[in-house]
Amino acid sequence: MSQRYLSTRGSESGRSFEDVVMKGLASDGGLFIPEEIPSLPSSWESEWRDLSFAELAHRIMSLYISPSEIPSEDLKTIVEKSYSTFRHPERTPVAALDPKDNLYLLELFHGPTFAFKDVALQSLGNFFEYFLVRKNQGKTGKDRHHLTIVGATSGDTGSAAIYGLRGKKDVSVFILFPKGKVSPIQEAQMTSVLDANVHNLTVEGSFDDCQDIVKALFADPDINKTHNIGAINSINWARILAQITYYFYSYLSLTKSANYKAGTGVRVVVPSGNFGDILAGWFAKQMGLPISKLVVATNENDILDRFFRTNGHYTKKPLDAPTDAGVKETHSPAMDILVSSNFERLLWFFAFQTDKAATSDERRKHACESVSGWLSQLKTEGGFQVPAAIIEAAKAEFESERVSNQETIDIIRETYRNCIPTDLPAGSPRSSKTGGYILDPHTAVGIAASRRSIQRNPGDYHISLSTAHPAKFASAVDLALSKEDGYTFSEVLPEEFVGLEQRERRVTAVPHGAGWEGVREIVKAEVEQELEGRR
């Protein structure tokens, strides 16, 4: 079968994997999705059981990328290269956090920037490189296809993108972040990368201001005439695809543990913001991975939780809120969002699956129409309501939990005091004195949600996703643990972070009031300079 992609809003279909990776967003503003969700080979569980992470990624990606586009051997090379940068031999090891409650932690922070986004962005960088090398064979100078990536970040995306793209040929990466508003470690991570193709820009304002500038650049005909602008945020399909692997990997790890009893439910809990991570889990489940429920865990920016609790109202602000309060700043900043961009993909599939039309072509057309309608309502009216059949379908596969700031801090402390696992993966954050496990605040949101889910479903296995290393979010961790016995922050700090803040930095400050046009001129000038330096 040759795998093709369409836009959730209907104006594009039959696209190749290369097209969707290089473009990021469809021309109608929709997101790319596979025309068919592949199902698993019947003997997957025995055949895949003992594969390495990279081998598993290769099997799964092969179901979504036609070999006529990327020959199997090339895909294998891309995948192996992408995960060779991870510190742990298992890449995403599973820790038995609290085996008596069947609670497991999937540690996704063993990549170069200590956050789960590395799993996706290491491979996205290698996909870009592969396609560019192929396009540019035998070409020189100005004939070479050059990609200019522009992204906004409040921390994690920017550092993972920079580490995924540093030093790659024919691609420049520009990361905009709000001055003084990303954590000191994250700022140091980004700006201490001195490769010529990496460009950090600080903006006076908020993360939203940065994002508005990026959106304006994507829509600007002038820069699009001269530059190929590309995206690295989680609207890029390759990121979702890469994340499917660890759902399989963690399930198979669990079934291999001595504690595992076949036939018991397996629930997976995911700290969520833009809905990219958990959407990958839903694809895994659709393919046939036996997950009994996916649990969405949000912080106080809870649009997803409200969707489930209000029977399908998806609204920027709570229905009873008098005014538009905007995004709340929480202890888990990588989940501070007003709307979850990837939710559009899930809604498309539910609209398609619940539609009554006779042919799949008609159902597809109807799903695109519904999604376009909802998204334009979101823009004009601030929200929309989905039909009953869709919320029912969603509730059959998902549950949700909202975790407050106070609970986030409390659960970091409780976990430190009560979870003293005996057998942890190398590099797991714990106190060397008490053995207490140290959660980052995003992971803590997931653990708080897991605890509630365990109360309702005692005996079921819970795999809770750990999305970042606590050293990246020092202030929240200190707030929770500074008075605890045996805790010192410096002990949690990985050696890679020691001295990071003193290293040489390169960053361009966007002048006050320069606006998006000012940023455009900076981008043009820095790309020009970078290419001059190469020639």
Ligand SMILES: *Cc1c(COP(=O)(O)O)cnc(C)c1O
């Ligand atoms: C990005 C991020 C999340 C949220 O993931 P989504 O795919 O946006 O739902 C959670 N935790 C951390 C640490 C992150 O960086």
